[in-house]
Amino acid sequence: MTAVVRRKPTVNAQKVAEKAGVSRSAVSRTFTDGASVSPETRDKVLRAAAALGYHVNHLARGLIRNESGIVCLIASGIGTPLQAAMLDGLTLALQDAGRIAMVLNCAGDPVSVEHALRMTLNYRAEASVILSGSPPASIVTTCLDNGQRLVLLNRSEQIEGVGTVSIDNEGAARDAAAMLARAGCRRIAVVSSTAGTASLVAREEAFIREATKLGLETLPHRAGPTSYASGAASARALLAGADRPDAAFCVTDLLALGFMDAARHDLGLRIPEAFSVVGFDDIEQAGWASYELTTFRQPVSELVSCIMGQIGSSTEGVGPVPSRLVKAEPIWRRSVRVSPALKDA
Amino acid sequence: MTAVVRRKPTVNAQKVAEKAGVSRSAVSRTFTDGASVSPETRDKVLRAAAALGYHVNHLARGLIRNESGIVCLIASGIGTPLQAAMLDGLTLALQDAGRIAMVLNCAGDPVSVEHALRMTLNYRAEASVILSGSPPASIVTTCLDNGQRLVLLNRSEQIEGVGTVSIDNEGAARDAAAMLARAGCRRIAVVSSTAGTASLVAREEAFIREATKLGLETLPHRAGPTSYASGAASARALLAGADRPDAAFCVTDLLALGFMDAARHDLGLRIPEAFSVVGFDDIEQAGWASYELTTFRQPVSELVSCIMGQIGSSTEGVGPVPSRLVKAEPIWRRSVRVSPALKDA
DNA sequence: TTGTATGCGTTATCAG
DNA sequence: CTGATAACGCATACAA
Numbered sequence A, B: 001m002t003a004v005v006r007r008k009p010t011v012n013a014q015k016v017a018e019k020a021g022v023s024r025s026a027v028s029r030t031f032t033d034g035a036s037v038s039p040e041t042r043d044k045v046l047r048a049a050a051a052l053g054y055h056v057n058h059l060a061r062g063l064i065r066n067e068s069g070i071v072c073l074i075a076s077g078i079g080t081p082l083q084a085a086m087l088d089g090l091t092l093a094l095q096d097a098g099r100i101a102m103v104l105n106c107a108g109d110p111v112s113v114e115h116a117l118r119m120t121l122n123y124r125a126e127a128s129v130i131l132s133g134s135p136p137a138s139i140v141t142t143c144l145d146n147g148q149r150l151v152l153l154n155r156s157e158q159i160e161g162v163g164t165v166s167i168d169n170e171g172a173a174r175d176a177a178a179m180l181a182r183a184g185c186r187r188i189a190v191v192s193s194t195a196g197t198a199s200l201v202a203r204e205e206a207f208i209r210e211a212t213k214l215g216l217e218t219l220p221h222r223a224g225p226t227s228y229a230s231g232a233a234s235a236r237a238l239l240a241g242a243d244r245p246d247a248a249f250c251v252t253d254l255l256a257l258g259f260m261d262a263a264r265h266d267l268g269l270r271i272p273e274a275f276s277v278v279g280f281d282d283i284e285q286a287g288w289a290s291y292e293l294t295t296f297r298q299p300v301s302e303l304v305s306c307i308m309g310q311i312g313s314s315t316e317g318v319g320p321v322p323s324r325l326v327k328a329e330p331i332w333r334r335s336v337r338v339s340p341a342l343k344d345a
Numbered sequence C: 001t002t003g004t005a006t007g008c009g010t011t012a013t014c015a016g
Numbered sequence D: 001c002t003g004a005t006a007a008c009g010c011a012t013a014c015a016a
Helices: A013-020 A024-030 A039-052 A058-065 A081-096 A110-122 A137-145 A169-182 A198-213 A228-239 A253-266 A300-312 A340-344 B013-020 B024-030 B039-052 B058-065 B081-096 B110-122 B137-145 B169-182 B198-213 B228-239 B253-266 B300-312 B340-344
Strands: A070-075 A100-105 A127-130 A149-153 A163-167 A187-192 A217-222 A247-250 A276-278 A295-297 A324-326 A329-331 B070-075 B100-105 B127-130 B149-153 B163-167 B187-192 B217-222 B247-250 B276-278 B295-297 B324-326 B329-331
Touching (some): A013 A039, A070 A081, A110 A127, A149 A300, A163 A169, A169 A247, B070 B081, B070 B110, B081 B300, B137 B149, B169 B198, B169 B247, B169 B329, B228 B253
Parallel strands (some): A163 A324
Antiparallel strands (some): A100 B100
């Protein structure tokens, strides 16, 4: 076990310069945009670099330029359809913008978000996008102090200097209540989760408020985490008794799909004939033929553009970044009974 | 627009040292594992660091230690359930191992994989995991030369020095054929995609070989990319005529679910009574009550462990890394007609 | 245990 | 357009 610590003969600008017969500066300039190099020098350098397999060290470059090119994506529940779609869109958009995504998979609680943000600082990320969870205030100011850009998704809190992109949960939830009222539903199950996320409670509360105003009865229920299984559990719990509701507003599509499956396969209910369901998010599965869930769309590409806008704006992060509120458009499919009145309209 | 280039007063070890009344080295030692610092010095440093909001610059650290702590994950179709699950597991495992994931979302073709690997080199990633797509040989050797660890997922090619973790596609496909034969199926649709991925064609070919051997008729079909929509399209194409098959082996769950939905809702077929379907992957949706798809599981956590093993093994990447073949366990659900004979066993 | 000096690979500055 | 030189922030060999 005589560990021979053999330092890899690393290939750097120096070596390329020697092989090309030019100075290190020439090599550097060849690889920096907008630097002035003569075509022949550039050519010699490129040839030498290719031969040696040289690649600019972004760690060193970031060190001197004080810009790493790294943007951190902090999320929890990456495997979930909506989060996965966001990650997909964001990583792509970042690459198109010449940045690179570092993803931090965190539990979502404040301490793990803080941990993630520390890592973010360690790698001198130019920006961090918090897809889920809420960061403690202290670390937020530290990030800001270090010149890091911060974007929060679906957080109500307005913090000086940090960007915000939010879905209009309240508006959509109100629409959902009106939708079900028009369909002639009277007793509405409101199925949410124990996660207690800001958007989720916003949807739940806004829906209940509006439904009450419209004279509807609401039955809130939270069976567990935000998942298919919890939705199914809620259905079994709510639909077992005699005095069952006639519709459900699920704060998430995943909950809605679980709810639908349990309602149909365990309880034998017909949707939408005997029971109406409205979801939220418009994940891919909501459009599948087995569900045809009418829901409210989180416009992923629009959210991504907004986030990119927040990241890209003025390099020096002074001045308040305007927070963006994005509408969640209703997607009409076939899980809600359509009343004759609505058909006319 | 007089852009005042105000260089942020960056907080570094120097500043912490001054505030703590010690040397820069003391600060450095405080933050490096296994360095010798007296408790009181350490305490002073920690206090000063907290007050200043100091965070070790991993870019600089990586520069001098020649280890960045970065592992790159190269994937395409991140929004897809299986890929998302892999990303979820990998990011978590990497964090537990003290590394951090950089994700490169690439189109999957060789040139974009090569582009991604270049980026990987730029950031001096310690390892790269290629979840999808095949890298050109030249860039592979460059990565290896630069001391970067390489792990390929579900690639048949054995390359000297690069790790491989694969699902036993052939074995599972053979099992699938036997499964459908025992169920009494005779004409089997083999639905695949136009992607032409190594694993996919391996499954398709192995299935056809085994099915033929068992005296079954096979009807290969490829409607488009590996998606729900393609599966549905295949169903509509294959089940329209009079001489329809009585079962389908879909090389991916996503294809299978689309196939099932179209078969049931567009063609009115009953599954499994009138038609049997077998999938591959065991994505979450396969277990949903509307589908209950019998399929073969890609054991995500096991795959993740294998990959982590490949990454973690011997720092200096000499010697061939043993490639790992992971079994895909059959998951029996309810999309395959069960014959009496099988019930006895 | 602590401090000093050196180097990691790069780019910005400046003189030619 | 080119080359020499000084940083960037950090870890470590060495001397104390």
